[in-house]
Amino acid sequence: MSAVAALGALLGRLCPMIALVGPTGHVLAAGPTLERVLAPRAPVGARFLELFEVLRPHGVADMAGLAALEGARIRLRLRSGGRHALKGVLCRLPANGALGLPGGVVVNLSFGISVVEAVRDFGLTASDFAATDPTSEMLYLLEAKSAAMAESRRLNRRLDGARKAAQEQALSDPLTGLRNRRACDLALDDLCRAPEPFGLLHVDLDFFKQVNDGCGHAAGDLVLQVVARRMLAQARPDDILARVGGDEFVLLLPGMDDIPALETVARRLIAAIEAPVSDGPARHRVSASIGGVLRPARAEADPPSLMAAADRALYAAKAAGRGRAIMAGASARAGAGGALSPGPVTENSPVQGAAMRSG
Incomplete structure (x- = not known):
């Protein structure tokens, strides 16, 4: 092994990013980590300034300029590209013919604060750094x-x-997967605070008790699940359907501003609910009474007053024979000052239920 190679190997163990540069500017030896960083290009034999560009001080273009930087801190970057800036320091390597040293400079390099990126980009490990580093x-x-x-x-x-x-x-009803009363209350509160109109339908199943008591809770649960799916199928994507009690549901319809349109939705719900529910050999039949109320745009209304108006309409539907929808007529109109004024309910075109029984 030549003296230069031996010196390079010795210094490379102490400083793995070192480069011995001869008087002609060619790299005579390089530390193992520097070789890894420059791979696949071999640094030995290449001109140092062809491998690196000196950023500071500016204007270093030859070996004489490089040697003049002895003791100064320098900043460099790889000419092969990449974002990595390096810092370094160099000292002169005296020529000694007896020892076989041609002279030149020794440059020790470091990634500085960008070492984390260098470790990731070059796949470096702890063994690529000096033990004292x-x-x-x-x-x-x-x-x-x-x-x-x-x-x-x-x-x-x-x-x-x-x-x-x-x-x-x-916020969910575990049986039907719909929203529960708490979720309904939160949604209704949000709608009341917003200026946009909306409709509210309070749905109570008719003849559900006969199914639940006469055929068992499993049959009752099945009916509730089927009814929930049917009601969801009639709702719009932005509508909010919640199960708020045993066989009670509330449908909130954001943007609804027309009583006839609200009545149409109620009719569709009743028709869907009245379809028989198959349960093995048995077929269960229920219907629904619905009370509805409309909150016009920018009208003053709070959730309790709206629910109370819908409840009164629902009770009126029950009293009128069930299987029908009644809208809170006067309560759906804005009174003086834009507030909802109370008033009697008005029945829509009744939707009569079929013979409600389980069989």
């Missing part, structure tokens, strides 16, 4: 921090998923 400890701490943050993110995702699931469960 604090970079190894810094990389370990960064890796430990990264692992801790990754675990924290995973935990946060699990907690967020659990929180969302709990919120969804708290």
Whole structure:
């Protein structure tokens, strides 16, 4: 092994990013990490200034200019491209014929604060740095921090998923999958605060008790599930359907501003609900009474008053023979000052139910 190669190997173990540059500007030896960074190009034999561009000080274009920077801090970048800036320091390598040293400079390079990106981009490990280089400890701490943050993110995702699931469960009816009363109250409160009009239909199943008591709770649960699906099929994408009691439902219709249109929705709901529910050999039949109310645009109305108006209309539908929808007529009109004024209910064209029985 030549003296230059031996010196390069020795210095390379101490400073893995070192380069021995001869008086002609050619690299005579390079540390193992520098060779890895420059791969696939071999640094030995190449001109140093063809491998690196000196950014600061500016204007270094030859070996004489490079040698003049002895003791100064320099900043360089790879000419092969990439975003990595390096910093370095150099000292003269004295010529010694007896030792076989031709002279030149020794340049020790470092990635500085961009070492994390360099580790990732060049696939470096702790063994690519000097044993005394604090970079190894810094990389370990960064890796430990990264692992801790990754675990924290995973935990946060699990907690967020659990929180969302709990919120969804708290706002959902487990039997039908619809929203529950709490969710309905929140949605109704939001609609009342907004200026846009909306409609509210309070649906109560007729003859459900006969099915539930006469055929068992399993049959009753089946009817509720089927009815929920049928009502969802009649609702618009933005409508909000909730099960608010045993056999009671509320349908909120954002943007609804027309009583006849609200009546049409109610008729469709009743027709869908009255279709027989198949349960093995049995066929269960129920109907529905519906009370409706319309909140005009920018009218003053609070959730309790709207629900009370819909309830009065619902009771009127029950008293009128069931299987029909009644709209809260005067309550759906804005009185003085834009507020909803109370008043009697008015019946729409009744939708009579079929013979309500289970068989």
